[in-house]
Amino acid sequence: MTLGGILFDKDGTLFDFGATWNAWAVGLIQHLSEGDLRTARRIAEVTDFDLDAGVFRPTSPIIAGTGREAAECVSRALPDAHIDALEAVMNDHAARAPQVPPTDLxxxxxxxxxxxxxxxxxxxxxxxxxxxxxxxxxxxxxxxWIAGFDSGHGAKPAPTPLLAFASQMDLDPARVAMVGDSTHDLIAGRAAGMVAIAVLTGLADHDTLAPYAHAVLPHIGHLPDWLNASG
Structure with a gap:
């Protein structure tokens, strides 16, 4: 069946995860800890961020979680923080984070x-x-079509936001490819009945993603060649 649509994840897919979010995390931790090293290390611990190396570990719950889940995670290191205010601060920092695409978009x-x-x-x-x-x-x-976890369609790995895209575009889900860098993306894609395409510009490696994907590409710049080859 010929594809009629492609739905992209953002972080780790349209934009390289490490090149974008490692620097964001360092800045956010510095801001939230107000220069206190013990607080910074608590935040790094709950978010599974290697503070010394300045990188997220692949097991970090921040990687595929929603903005709210990220705020809830960080709040475990900041028990006096109000969760709504913390989420707003994190969203503001996230919106200003410079994005690094893996190819010319x-x-x-x-x-x-x-x-x-x-x-x-x-x-x-x-x-x-x-x-x-x-x-x-x-x-x-x-x-x-653009949606986040807070757009009213739910969040991945649930298939509902993916099906919302297919419905809005009047497409059979089977004619849509979900492209992402995490198992959340691929599980959601398969649950929606879509073609699941993995890219390696997040923190998950080929062996982690391959069991959930119909195809694994180095990055989204390889999509035209994949489309040409798949007919």
Missing amino acids: VPLLNDLAGRGLNLGVMTNDSEYAARAHLTAANVLDRFD
């Missing part, structure tokens, strides 16, 4: 749209942050 998305494909973004980040990041990358207008 404009020609890639133009190529995909030129094939008649509807393009969407479904992220477990907030919709506000997603729109801010896509705007900064000059690709907001390339997408027909």
Whole structure:
């Protein structure tokens, strides 16, 4: 069946996870800890962030979680913090985090749209942050549909937000590819009856993703070749 749409995850997919979010985490921890090393190490511990190396560990709950879940995670190290206020601070920092795409997004998305494909973004980040990041990358207008965990459709790994995209685009889910860097993305894609495509620009490796994916690509820049090969 010929594809009619592609739904992208954002972090680790449209943008390289490590190149973007490691620096964000360092800055956020410095801000929240107010320079206190013990508090910084508590935050790093609950988020599974290697503070000395300045990198997320692959087991971090922050990687595929929603913005709310990330705030709840951090709050375990900051018992006096109000969860709504903490989430707002984290969302503000996230919206301003500089994004690093794994390939030149404009020609890639133009190529995909030129094939008649509807393009969407479904992220477990907030919709506000997603729109801010896509705007900064000059690709907001390339997408027909954008949703975050807070857009009213649910969050991955549930299939409901993916099915919302298919419904809005009037597409059979089987004609949609879900492209992501985590098992959350791929599990959601398969549960929705979509083609699940993994990319290796997050923190999960090939062996972790392959059992859940119909195809594993180095990064999204390989999508046109994959489409050409798959007919």
